[in-house]
Amino acid sequence: MQLHHFHGGLKLDEHKAESTARPLLTMGVPKYLYVPLSQHIGAQTECVVEAGDRIAKGQRIGRAKDYICANVHAPTSGWIRGIVEHPVPHPSGLSAPCIKIETDGRDRWGDDRLEPWRDWRERDPRSLRERVRDAGIVGMGGAAFPTAVKLNPRPGKRIHTLVVNGAECEPYITCDDLLMRTHPEAILEGARIVAHMVGAERVLFAVEDNKPEALRALTDAVASGEHDFIRIVSIPSVYPTGGERQLIKVLTGREVPSAGLPADLGMVCHNTGTLKAIREAVVAGQPLISRIVTVTGPGVREPRNVEALIGTPFADLVAAAGGYRPDVDRLVMGGPMMGFAVGDDAVPIIKGTNCLLATRPQDTPQPGPVMPCIRCGECTRVCPANLLPQQMYWFAKSKDFDTIQDYGLFDCIECGCCAQVCPSNIPLVQYYRFAKQEIWGREKERQKADLARERFEFRQQRQEREEREKAERLARKKAALAKKDSAPTEKKAAIEDAIERARARKTAQPAKERSAQDRERADG
Amino acid sequence: MLNAILAITGLALAFGLILGYSAQRFRVEGDPIADQVNNLLPQTQCGQCSYAGCRPYAEAIAAGEADINRCPPGGEATVLALADLLGRDPKPLEVEEKEKAVAVIDEQTCIGCTLCIQACPVDAIVGAAKQMHTVVEPECTGCELCVEPCPVDCIAMVPLERGLQDWRWSQPAPSPIEQPRRARRKATEERRESA
Numbered sequence: 001m002q003l004h005h006f007h008g009g010l011k012l013d014e015h016k017a018e019s020t021a022r023p024l025l026t027m028g029v030p031k032y033l034y035v036p037l038s039q040h041i042g043a044q045t046e047c048v049v050e051a052g053d054r055i056a057k058g059q060r061i062g063r064a065k066d067y068i069c070a071n072v073h074a075p076t077s078g079w080i081r082g083i084v085e086h087p088v089p090h091p092s093g094l095s096a097p098c099i100k101i102e103t104d105g106r107d108r109w110g111d112d113r114l115e116p117w118r119d120w121r122e123r124d125p126r127s128l129r130e131r132v133r134d135a136g137i138v139g140m141g142g143a144a145f146p147t148a149v150k151l152n153p154r155p156g157k158r159i160h161t162l163v164v165n166g167a168e169c170e171p172y173i174t175c176d177d178l179l180m181r182t183h184p185e186a187i188l189e190g191a192r193i194v195a196h197m198v199g200a201e202r203v204l205f206a207v208e209d210n211k212p213e214a215l216r217a218l219t220d221a222v223a224s225g226e227h228d229f230i231r232i233v234s235i236p237s238v239y240p241t242g243g244e245r246q247l248i249k250v251l252t253g254r255e256v257p258s259a260g261l262p263a264d265l266g267m268v269c270h271n272t273g274t275l276k277a278i279r280e281a282v283v284a285g286q287p288l289i290s291r292i293v294t295v296t297g298p299g300v301r302e303p304r305n306v307e308a309l310i311g312t313p314f315a316d317l318v319a320a321a322g323g324y325r326p327d328v329d330r331l332v333m334g335g336p337m338m339g340f341a342v343g344d345d346a347v348p349i350i351k352g353t354n355c356l357l358a359t360r361p362q363d364t365p366q367p368g369p370v371m372p373c374i375r376c377g378e379c380t381r382v383c384p385a386n387l388l389p390q391q392m393y394w395f396a397k398s399k400d401f402d403t404i405q406d407y408g409l410f411d412c413i414e415c416g417c418c419a420q421v422c423p424s425n426i427p428l429v430q431y432y433r434f435a436k437q438e439i440w441g442r443e444k445e446r447q448k449a450d451l452a453r454e455r456f457e458f459r460q461q462r463q464e465r466e467e468r469e470k471a472e473r474l475a476r477k478k479a480a481l482a483k484k485d486s487a488p489t490e491k492k493a494a495i496e497d498a499i500e501r502a503r504a505r506k507t508a509q510p511a512k513e514r515s516a517q518d519r520e521r522a523d524g
Numbered sequence: 525m526l527n528a529i530l531a532i533t534g535l536a537l538a539f540g541l542i543l544g545y546s547a548q549r550f551r552v553e554g555d556p557i558a559d560q561v562n563n564l565l566p567q568t569q570c571g572q573c574s575y576a577g578c579r580p581y582a583e584a585i586a587a588g589e590a591d592i593n594r595c596p597p598g599g600e601a602t603v604l605a606l607a608d609l610l611g612r613d614p615k616p617l618e619v620e621e622k623e624k625a626v627a628v629i630d631e632q633t634c635i636g637c638t639l640c641i642q643a644c645p646v647d648a649i650v651g652a653a654k655q656m657h658t659v660v661e662p663e664c665t666g667c668e669l670c671v672e673p674c675p676v677d678c679i680a681m682v683p684l685e686r687g688l689q690d691w692r693w694s695q696p697a698p699s700p701i702e703q704p705r706r707a708r709r710k711a712t713e714e715r716r717e718s719a
Contacts (some may be wrong), residue, residue: 090691372699399600399601434692437692442601445601452567455646
């Protein structure tokens with residue numbers, strides 16, 4: 001198959017052999033689990049259990065209340081011990097609401113377990129998608145975007161190719177490698193299910209060429225008649241090939257448009273772990289309650305991969321990997337390029353935790369002091385998104401957020417290549433993250449200001465109207481009063497009129513009487 | 525010579541007529557610049573700029589009477605946006621930027637006088653005479669205009685709770701070399717003094 005190149009990228013020290021030497025270990029059930037309510041991109045899940053509730057394995061404990069959201073399920077059976085603020089894996093190091101579960105060690109499934117669908121080929125894609133949604137599956141490569149949303153067809157976009165992302169390009173991380181070695185059939189069945197769901201005609205399964213065992217396992221697992229449908233593609237290992245856009249470029253030579261999606265090219269891309277989770281949800285009726293995590297780095301004694309329940313503390317995973325070596329100073333979730341340090345090993349693993357990396361000061365050379373940008377252009381040479389990192393750096397620094405968007409800030413995948421090669425040790429990625437969040441934050445503030453203006457103007461209108469109505473009322477009252485005043489004059493006029501008439505009558509009568517008297521006198 | 529004068533006069537007359545006509549025909553009511561400035565202001569109507577609200581301040585800026593750095597709720601972002609719009613140089617804020625807060629009424633103490641309701645520029649307080657009042661939090665802009673009129677001091681400004689969703693990456697500190705010369709000199713002096 002003709003392969004292509006994406007711009008830039010880096011060849012990094014892989015450090016993968018350390019953690020692949022030992023077999024996959026399935027961890028036991030810890031005494032307490034802390035399951036965060038927000039493990040994905042999107043709105044926080046709504047908790048549907050209360051302290052003291054008895055729960056079964058796989059029971060839904062957090063309900064997705066939004067479109068971009070994912071359900072959360074109980075990883076094992078036990079009791080709810082409250083919704084507590086607990087440190088979560090997040091670069092801020094802040095705490096967030098977690099469901100605290102005391103496990104009972106029985107690992108018992110409940111009666112309302114999802115029905116296993118072995119006959120998924122006869123099922124409607126819509127109901128399969130609903131199953132993925134019910135099972136709370138999110139992208140397991142690290143970004144944790146709700147998978148059901150990604151599987152939803154967009155009007156006018158036909159999907160012809162499913163790209164399976166088994167590249168795993170970041171150093172140290174081997175969880176997908178181990179998964180492909182141990183469960184190739186499950187991943188391939190997941191790929192068939194997704195292809196059926198989105199109506200894809202072919203599956204391109206990309207694996208970096210530094211994973212020969214995974215490649216062999218997958219090639220053996222592809223059924224003999226299926227080679228036309230599923231193609232296992234060995235791709236050169238360059239960081240970051242595992243980026244969705246970079247992978248599509250390597251496989252097809254086509255570029256996903258800026259601000260577009262792979263669906264614009266008729267493709268959809270899923271991680272191997274996600275496909276396995278989809279397979280478990282559909283065929284076994286098991287929601288996403290556990291995952292494989294690589295525990296590695298020079299700071300742990302026996303680097304390895306473990307399968308752990310969601311909510312297991314980092315400390316337990318490190319203990320399963322032989323514990324810390326002396327003078328460990330940093331624990332990172334994710335890889336060395338895109339991960340972030342956590343301050344506390346009580347933090348639980350979540351659906352997107354692919355790797356725990358413990359490092360010692362002597363293994364990671366301290367970056368020198370930050371120096372001014374000398375415009376050497378190294379960052380531009382390695383940028384896999386074909387951006388101009390040094391230009392974006394200037395704009396982020398001067399907070400020129402309109403121009404930085406013209407320079408494609410939102411196409412930046414924060415891979416860290418630019419910061420890696422920067423001879424001035426500038427923390428470039430942090431500038432871009434800062435700029436992105438500042439832009440989103442300002443957008444939010446703008447909406448708030450618009451609402452406030454609307455309400456203020458409405459209030460002004462209302463006050464004006466009230467004033468006007470008051471004035472009108474006053475005017476009416478005055479008019480009524482004036483009428484009252486004028487009413488007596490009318491009456492007076494009437495009275496005067498009557499008096500006048502009476503007087504007129506009087507003057508007329510005496511005259512008559514007089515004339516009568518005169519006549520009488522004349523007669524007499 | 526005469527031809528030239530006639531031609532120029534004719535042109536001047538023709539353009540004068542066109543301009544005079546279009547000035548009448550396409551007359552814009554109100555002040556479009558003040559509108560644009562008003563759109564950039566945070567609409568808290570708090571009066572901290574010493575004007576009676578965002579709109580009057582916007583008009584003052586558009587008329588060139590007011591500086592662009594007098595809006596504390598808008599903060600640095602608003603100053604930069606205004607500087608960009610008006611082509612002026614950005615300036616540091618006159619007053620320090622405050623943490624975002626919302627008004628909260630202590631419902632035990634509230635006597636139901638409605639003074640705060642009358643003060644609120646965005647109708648974010650509900651209640652009636654001799655009935656308890658309360659603040660509708662999402663509508664509150666944190667302008668503090670309700671705090672002053674309250675006769676029993678039962679309104680407090682409570683900083684907004686910052687959850688994970690609101691957390692933001694900070695801007696990295698600039699390289700020590702890039703700091704202004706004065707700050708650097710001060711730092712070296714301090715070092716010398718301490719030594």
